Amino acid sequence: SAVISQKPSRDICQRGTSLTIQCQVDSQVTMMFWYRQQPGQSLTLIATANQGSEATYESGFVIDKFPISRPNLTFSTLTVSNMSPEDSSIYLCSVEGQNTGELFFGEGSRLTVL
Amino acid sequence: GDSVTQMEGPVTLSEEAFLTINCTYTATGYPSLFWYVQYPGEGLQLLLKATKADDKGSNKGFEATYRKETTSFHLEKGSVQVSDSAVYFCALNLEYGNKLVFGAGTILRVKS
Numbered sequence: 001s002a003v004i005s006q007k008p009s010r011d012i013c014q015r016g017t018s019l020t021i022q023c024q025v026d027s028q029v030t031m032m033f034w035y036r037q038q039p040g041q042s043l044t045l046i047a048t049a050n051q052g053s054e055a056t057y058e059s060g061f062v063i064d065k066f067p068i069s070r071p072n073l074t075f076s077t078l079t080v081s082n083m084s085p086e087d088s089s090i091y092l093c094s095v096e097g098q099n100t101g102e103l104f105f106g107e108g109s110r111l112t113v114l
Numbered sequence: 115g116d117s118v119t120q121m122e123g124p125v126t127l128s129e130e131a132f133l134t135i136n137c138t139y140t141a142t143g144y145p146s147l148f149w150y151v152q153y154p155g156e157g158l159q160l161l162l163k164a165t166k167a168d169d170k171g172s173n174k175g176f177e178a179t180y181r182k183e184t185t186s187f188h189l190e191k192g193s194v195q196v197s198d199s200a201v202y203f204c205a206l207n208l209e210y211g212n213k214l215v216f217g218a219g220t221i222l223r224v225k226s
Contacts (some may be wrong), residue, residue, distance in 0.1 A: 010141060033213065042216045043158075058213075072160060094159060102207075103214055107157035 002027055002095050004106035012112045018081045021109045023093030028073035030096075033103065034066070037090040046091075049076045084114045116141045118204050120217035127194055127224050135189040135220045137178075137204035145206035147171075147180055147187040148214070152201040161189075161202070194224045 004024040013019050023032065031050055035043040047055040055068040065085055069077045080087050090108040097104060121136040139145065149161040149171070162171030167182035176191045187204060206219040 042218045043214075044216075045213045048213070094158075102146075102160050102163055104160070105150075105158040 001097065002102060002104045004093055006093055006106035006109050008109055009107060010110040010112075012114060013083050014114055015084055017083055018058065018079055019083065019095075019111060020077050020079045021078045021091055023078070024063070025074045025095055032070065032072060032076045033094045033096075034068065034076070034078045035092040035094060035105075036091055037092060037108070039088065044093065046078070080111065083111070085112065087114045088113045116145070116206060116208065116215050118206055118215055118217035119201075120204050120220050121217075121221070124221035124223055127222070129196055129224055129226050130193045133189070133191040133194045133222070134197075135202055135204075135222070136141075137187045137189065137217060139185050139187065139204075139206050141185075141206055141208060143208045145208050147178070148205045148207065149176070149178055149187070149189050150203040150205060150216075152203065152219075154200070158203065195221070196224045196226050197220060199224045 005024045019053045026047040028108045029081050029106040031048055033048055034046040036046050037043050045058050046061045047057045049055045049070040051073050067079045090110045092108045095101050117140045119138050141167050146165045150158045150165045151161045152158050162173040164171040164180035167180055170179045178187050178189045201219045201221050203219045205214045
């Protein structure tokens, strides 16, 4: 298993501002995944972050809106840029278990945009 | 494309009732199947998994059997408790390192 810490756990943000979410893992992992969970909905993958290369974004998500950093094998950040109320969601960081195909999740960062 | 369909909630049960949450999937290959649980105010936790046909995953009294013939992975528990109240997500993964595809989630409410 992996222990994943996210910061902030929650925040209230003003429209038009940007917020960076941090994700720290207690072990080295090749890939880290960022998901969004909109209110009352399931999880949607935003992007996959590999160390040393650009993140791979899913359809409907772009780097300008959700820039991602992956400076080393235990850390990643996701920035939500130029926020609007529609960005109010829980953002979750996850990593894959060793050769298991399962994902371990952080507790999530709950963002509310006013 | 690959997808997961779960029964709609919320599901409301009395304590000690039998639980079934239906999950069916569509996939071009042979996926691994998962149930994740999200307790109020917490992140997602893996509840159980199965990696091949006829496998049964089990944990905390919950069970699910990988049925290839019906493309299903229904979650069951013989006697639910109030503490089982949570959102349950069915998910599939076609290959290691690939993304998980989640169902919409089913809210379970257990009343004492």
